[in-house]
Amino acid sequence: MGYEVIARKWRPQQFADVVGQGHVVQTLENALASNRIAHAYLFVGPRGIGKTSIARIFAKALNCDTGMTATPCDTCDSCLEIMGGTSLDVREIDGASNNSVDQVRELRETVKYAPARGRFKLIIIDEVHMLSNSAFNALLKTLEEPPAHVKFFFATTEPQKIPATIISRCQRFDLRRIPVADIIERLNLIARDEKVKIEDDALLAIARGSEGGLRDAESALDQLIAFRGKAITEEDVLQVFGLVSHQTLETLSDCILSGEMGAVIGNVDALEQAGKDLQRLVLELMDRFRNRLVASYGSSGGGVDVERLLRICDILSETDERMRFSLSKRILLETALVRCARAAKVATLEEIIAQINALKAAGGVVTVAPQLAPSPAPAPAAPAPPAAPVARRAAPPAATATAPAPAPPPASPEEPAVRTPTHSRTHTPASSPPPAGDELAKLTAQWPQIVAHAGRIAVAVQGALKDAVPTGVDGDTVHIDFDPEFASELQLFESPRNRKAIERSLAGVLGRPVMATFDTWKEKPARVAEVPTPAQSYAAAPPSDAAPPAPRKGNAQAWKQREEVKQVLDMFNGTIVDVRE
Ligand SMILES: [Zn+2]
Numbered sequence: 001m002g003y004e005v006i007a008r009k010w011r012p013q014q015f016a017d018v019v020g021q022g023h024v025v026q027t028l029e030n031a032l033a034s035n036r037i038a039h040a041y042l043f044v045g046p047r048g049i050g051k052t053s054i055a056r057i058f059a060k061a062l063n064c065d066t067g068m069t070a071t072p073c074d075t076c077d078s079c080l081e082i083m084g085g086t087s088l089d090v091r092e093i094d095g096a097s098n099n100s101v102d103q104v105r106e107l108r109e110t111v112k113y114a115p116a117r118g119r120f121k122l123i124i125i126d127e128v129h130m131l132s133n134s135a136f137n138a139l140l141k142t143l144e145e146p147p148a149h150v151k152f153f154f155a156t157t158e159p160q161k162i163p164a165t166i167i168s169r170c171q172r173f174d175l176r177r178i179p180v181a182d183i184i185e186r187l188n189l190i191a192r193d194e195k196v197k198i199e200d201d202a203l204l205a206i207a208r209g210s211e212g213g214l215r216d217a218e219s220a221l222d223q224l225i226a227f228r229g230k231a232i233t234e235e236d237v238l239q240v241f242g243l244v245s246h247q248t249l250e251t252l253s254d255c256i257l258s259g260e261m262g263a264v265i266g267n268v269d270a271l272e273q274a275g276k277d278l279q280r281l282v283l284e285l286m287d288r289f290r291n292r293l294v295a296s297y298g299s300s301g302g303g304v305d306v307e308r309l310l311r312i313c314d315i316l317s318e319t320d321e322r323m324r325f326s327l328s329k330r331i332l333l334e335t336a337l338v339r340c341a342r343a344a345k346v347a348t349l350e351e352i353i354a355q356i357n358a359l360k361a362a363g364g365v366v367t368v369a370p371q372l373a374p375s376p377a378p379a380p381a382a383p384a385p386p387a388a389p390v391a392r393r394a395a396p397p398a399a400t401a402t403a404p405a406p407a408p409p410p411a412s413p414e415e416p417a418v419r420t421p422t423h424s425r426t427h428t429p430a431s432s433p434p435p436a437g438d439e440l441a442k443l444t445a446q447w448p449q450i451v452a453h454a455g456r457i458a459v460a461v462q463g464a465l466k467d468a469v470p471t472g473v474d475g476d477t478v479h480i481d482f483d484p485e486f487a488s489e490l491q492l493f494e495s496p497r498n499r500k501a502i503e504r505s506l507a508g509v510l511g512r513p514v515m516a517t518f519d520t521w522k523e524k525p526a527r528v529a530e531v532p533t534p535a536q537s538y539a540a541a542p543p544s545d546a547a548p549p550a551p552r553k554g555n556a557q558a559w560k561q562r563e564e565v566k567q568v569l570d571m572f573n574g575t576i577v578d579v580r581e
Pocket of ligand 1: 065
């Protein structure tokens with residue numbers, strides 16, 4: 001007997017053998033039992049999940065010599081011919097290669113005649129969305145007045161490309177990706193029959209790699225048997241398909257959650273050296289964190305984790321998009337995972353509010369309530385917009401707040417603010433209304449729009465600029481500083497194209513041509529110390545009557561001595577950069 005590939009040899013011949021599409025099979029069996037057969041069926045779903053297999057079984061069921069049945073006999077002439085692909089009553093057409101109007105016209109001619117031996121003429125068109133418009137029109141004429149002896153089965157991966165006039169004349173079934181457990185069960189069955197010894201982890205890796213497509217999983221098994229013979233390990237699977245092991249994924253996601261940047265970078269390095277598919281890695285990590293997200297919804301008090309996991313999932317899905325168009329996948333992946341690790345470490349808004357309210361309950365004077373500011377731009381009416389008096393120092397080891405710090409007693413807008421000059425060209429534009437012509441304030445306020453605009457000109461810069469802020473305007477030069485953690489992104493701007501993209505966006509806002517320079521910041525600018533979403537800011541209540549009299553404005557040292565200020569500085573690992581009254 002000649003060699004037959006597994007996917008073909010194991011193609012289901014009965015509805016009962018179809019894996020993971022119970023909802024479809026059940027409906028078709030009922031239709032056969034009650035003799036309510038539509039003229040046309042449309043099977044929708046990703047490749048390799050059983051669309052044409054189901055159509056073929058249905059064809060046998062309709063034409064079996066034993067009578068119309070949900071369990072065709074597989075032994076009569078009709079069944080054997082259909083299985084052997086020689087039945088005159090079953091036409092299988094590949095829409096991708098037979099998509100011309102002539103071919104559909106010819107098809108229309110043949111369906112006029114009665115079936116050769118069975119009850120029906122059965123037309124199976126795979127990838128039906130590939131038909132040309134005129135072919136669809138020709139097909140539509142038949143579908144509008146179908147001869148009673150003709151049934152159509154259409155299969156497609158892209159239903160949105162099929163005209164609505166066709167779809168509306170079909171009974172539509174959406175097939176789903178096959179669950180990992182079902183694929184493993186099927187592979188196990190096949191492996192036993194083929195006398196192949198295969199590790200459980202290897203089966204899991206194949207199932208993961210096939211993304212719910214049983215045919216892909218079966219082809220992978222074929223390939224592995226050819227490569228390894230009759231004993232297959234997880235390592236073989238990972239090697240052949242560029243997948244990352246279960247264990248490595250576990251380690252990497254743990255490193256991200258515990259914020260070990262060095263370990264994260266080291267892991268990426270090793271995986272790239274080993275020739276792993278980095279795009280694939282992002283998808284698998286995304287899957288992993290999504291599972292954790294679902295799990296943490298179930299547990300009580302998981303709110304904080306949910307926030308972090310959501311942020312990580314966001315970063316990963318954005319990275320997946322960007323990697324598709326990027327040549328330097330590794331840099332993108334590294335920066336993304338470092339951002340994830342950071343997202344996992346920073347305190348969430350809820351935690352900060354809880355901490356501050358606890359402080360208040362303990363007798364402090366600071367109250368904090370989240371409030372929605374009308375816009376990210378500074379508004380004179382809001383007593384304490386994002387420019388916090390407390391700026392973060394270099395990244396501390398433990399979970400650290402990076403949300404806006406609470407302000408001391410509110411500033412009265414009439415009096416000039418006193419600034420402690422911590423870094424020369426860093427302005428803190430947010431606490432008082434920006435004087436006319438304060439270009440940095442303008443850039444700061446419109447930074448998200450500037451980044452988005454630059455991203456439309458040069459896709460690569462958009463993600464990178466999210467980790468940067470404008471820190472000064474000197475004449476025709478705009479300074480843009482990066483978080484030192486993302487120093488690697490500076491090299492993006494060595495490309496004239498990327499540089500021009502941001503310069504054009506800046507010029508658009510300032511209304512004059514400017515040049516941009518890029519650097520890392522020495523100390524985190526107060527402006528970015530740090531608003532999770534631009535729309536959120538904090539209001540601080542004035543000291544209560546019971547509190548000791550407040551020190552005079554500008555006296556940072558005196559403020560520093562106050563117990564509640566000390567606690568806030570501790571909490572955020574901050575320094576006082578600005579005191580106002
Ligand atoms: Zn039969």
